[in-house]
Amino acid sequence: MQKRVCKQWSQLFLVLILVMGLRQASAQTLQFVHAVGNAPLVLFDSVYYNRFGEPFVVNKFKYYISGIELTDDKQSTTSLSDKYFLINEEDSASKIITLPIKHNLRKISFLIGVDSARNVSGVQTGSLDPMNAMFWTWNSGYVFAKLEGQSEVSPAPQHSFSWHVGGFRQKENALRRITLELPPDGNLDTLRIKADLLQWFDALRPLKIAITPVCHQPGELATRLADNYARMFSVLQ
């Protein structure tokens, strides 16, 4: 009799350990929510206005997230340094990133773009495969972020505007690190991060579609766009 109880207890104990183990391994997810101001982003159909009153439609919105660092309430930091995620509005699964456990997160930080090492060491695979059309083939390097659409104010062919931002060399480095403090009770299973496209136009410096509708190379326009979009993220409560 005693033996049986003992066995039952030990079984329960095992189950408990297992459950705790699972909890430990249970993942927190990061979800990117794309918006234009307060409106949700809908590709192709919706007409939005930036703060200069320029109307526009969005056809494509993609960017790389890498170098994720997670800091918890005990100030310990986990980094996912070799993970590169391509977030693509067209593909809703791409907007969800599974993180290794980090309950009680206080801070999250990440890069928009791809570090220079991966820009110069040959063909990469997975999300960095040049097949994903986020690579400049004639001037080796990744496009870190793409925003494409149409606007009647654009002087470019078909009234399109097309902003491809990248550049890893000194002086034209468009890699930006974003750090977001999380609310103290932000102990949710899904951390939702909003990306507001309106910030591309004027978060730091004004960039009008009518004046600079096309950015297809690293350089000054690309770094200015990067400075602007680096301010597009916020934590959704």
Place this chain on the structure above:
Amino acid sequence: MKGRIIILVISLTLAGIAWVDIASKPKPLPFVVPKGWPKPQYDFSKNPLTDEGFELGRKLFYDEKLSKDSTISCASCHQQFGAFATYDHNLSHGYNNSLTTRNAPSLQNLAWQKAFMWDGGITHLDLQPLAPLTAPNEMGETIDRVIKKISRDTAYRRMFKAAFGNQPINTKLTMMALSQYMLLLVSSNSKYDQVMRGEASFNLPEKLGYEIFNQKCTGCHPPPFFTDFSYRNTGLRLDTTLNDSGRMKITRESKDSMAFKVPSLRNVALTFPYGHDGRFFSLYNVYDHYRSKMNVSKQTDSLLQKKLPISNYETGQLTAFLRTLTDSSFIKNPMFAPPGYDVTPDFMNLH
């Protein structure tokens, strides 16, 4: 008796497994650095050459199906008998009757090159094929569709497996295979090389030309590659239809305006027309540029600020010397010919 049969069966099975194992391991292919040449830039440890990898690369290089309308392969513009430049074309023909905006350079000794294209915009040999595959005026295809076409083809599937084992076919492996083929395009057996090795000797005009070359040209075209791989402004005027500012397109620095990569002069007798946009039809046009037509400005290379005096007499000798850089064993090497051929058949040279 029964025991013996069992032992026989077991040993046969083991032998079979061993055989399959040997057969499925790709066979290493040596890369020979010619005597006296520097260490290659390419990191072979990341892409070890094998017979199977090279064969796959050769098939890809000659495969027109990789282009959007299945008419253009790498070899359409890089022809072996022209030292892998486009023979007798200032610009090459691409997808749908388009033209490239630059002259196709010869492909040789690529393992020693750090950056590619006339402006050095491509920083790794494995990345180079992505540009012609996707350019609308070259092969006009998307990488995605290229990989899909290859993955559907049983011959390719077999060859990828032989070269890279069970890894899934992807962009990286495809580019690595193309690199394996291109890395072996080593030209080091011209008459010049034979003279340097003491196996042949220059005739008088060649010898005189060699001396002139050493005085006037090796500042930018030094042996053994006959280029120092730098970017230089040689006083070319901007062609206003092409608007090609060269290296400045990549660095966006005005000091690099109209600077282009110094081309190798190996096999130069075969790679006419000359210059980044093929504007010079003959070697004589090139000499004429250096000695008189140049547009010298502040940005022109310091070695050319006073142009390059070349007498009529010297042009003949320079030409005699430059002809010694032709490597017929390279352009006739059956190893580089299309799979199944010893030389490229005429019907493949339509472009």
